[in-house]
Amino acid sequence: MKARGRLAPTPSGELHLGHAASFLRVQQSIREKNGTLILRIEDVDRLRCKQEFVDSSIEALKALGITWEEGPDLGGDFGPYVQSEKTARYKEIILKLRDLNLVYPCPVSRRQLREHGFDLAHGEALFPKELRDSCDQIPEDPWSINWRFRVPDGLKLSFYDQELQKEITFEAGIDFGDFIVWRRDGMASYELSVVVDDHDMKISEVVRGEDLLLSTARQLLIYRSFGWDEPQFGHCPILKDGEGEKLAKTRGSRSLKSIFSEGRDWRQMLKDCGLGKVLD
Template identity: 35%
Template sequence: MRGRFAPSPTGYIHVGNVWSAFLAWLQVRQAGGTLVLRIEDIDEQRSKGEFVTALLEDLTWLGLTWDEGPDTGGPCGPYVQQERYDRYAAALAQLAAQGLLYPCYCSRARLQAVGAPHAGEHVVYDGHCYGLSKEEQARQTKKPSWRVHVPARTVTFTDGVYGRQDEFLPCCCGDFVVRRADDLYAYQLAVSVDDAAMAITHVLRGRDLLSSTAQQIWLIETLGGTAPAYTHVPMLMDAGGHRLSKRQQGITVRSLRGRGVTARALLSYLAWLGGLLPERRCLSLADLVRQCRFEALRHDDIVLPDDWLSQVSDISKSF
């Protein structure tokens, strides 16, 4: 097994990030596999070097160690996306050679007005620019983004938590952007190229990315790679039922460390809250690997109660 944790350095990691990082680490450690840490920093405006440094420090403090990554190296490097642009350019050239790439001149306002939402996560493109002639393209004044044309095909896969998924590409994603109008590579392209090139066999990530999986499988296979097995896990929410955000105060690993929270208490609490452990008690990392049961993982999103920090403090006393 080769798994990966692939965070974006756009802020300090918080409890929600810890939840998915812990499960990705746990899946690999229970299987005796290799864990890859990849820094997904293609959002050049928001990604910061200071957050990369903090990320490595926070994961190390948590004990969620990796086998290959930007600091340790490995056979599939570089492990920072801004150092992998040549791979993405080659993938675009391959898609163009297959006749699948075309420019899109649609404004954001048009896309929101005519696109059909899919699963509440993204808007499905209506294919407006796919049929433009060379003459029509030449009359455009807006710098285009670049889209890949998907076939009328159903992608079927079995998710590790949510079971069989049958996704008809024109309806679940439509022709999607692989390079933005500002010349930055799109997430869907970069993650697909990297997962294939790094020989990732298992991807564990949040349920919010389940709707992106079919297009990534298709893209990986179209580029000649083998798609990994996917496991999407329920999201960690605040007491109000809102998804945790890097903008929220008091939930970053840094702030928790400052309050005296221990790493093993935090991870043990999250494992219990998510259903992986039957009892709320503090365990070592080795015991977490031995005792956590993935088959007992909850399927519904997990809400942090108002007093969750005091509960974490309480279980730290049981170690």
């Protein structure tokens, strides 16, 4: 099958150099295979995602020299696919997972979680297993409540990382617990929406930041629940600032928009981070 990759920015803030490195690597990998690249806006977080960031993300991609070959026709140009337009499809998948007894409605509040010693393990919050039994009632409006995936304890999920060039393994129930696939605000979670979209769009390889390694393990559970073909996964090293902190929108890391407006040499900045290979 012809290689298919995707650029998938979340419009919750301005893109930074870390995004540039990942997106350039996505394009490089697909071009090497003479494949097809698509653009998908991952805007399922209604509170944080804004149209202004959609527009600036597209402008930044174009300024980086990144192009894509598929999407809604804008009259000689291709626009992005948009996740917020696929709510009906995500609901369909949630119902299928429910019929397989793989997800359950979860009315548990943050206060209840704290009362049950909700803590962090390996940087990931583990849902208390004893609370599952209190999550068997489906409300009148099933989409106004969180839904969680029922994680099978002890299952090991492994995949070969094409970028890190090594086998990665996580254990369900140890590295991560029951995770949210539908949010009470009426939108699918990142884990569910990404898997459904990558499956529907026949994405053959996923290249993204190393901070999403654990997400890959959770997403593999969804793929395997349906027997869907899994893409190859590759995770790029996380870029850090001068203080050794990872670049992140939440930390106000310097945006590509500001770098471009100041006429800074973003290519040299990537080379200074040891990422010259994404410019080959």
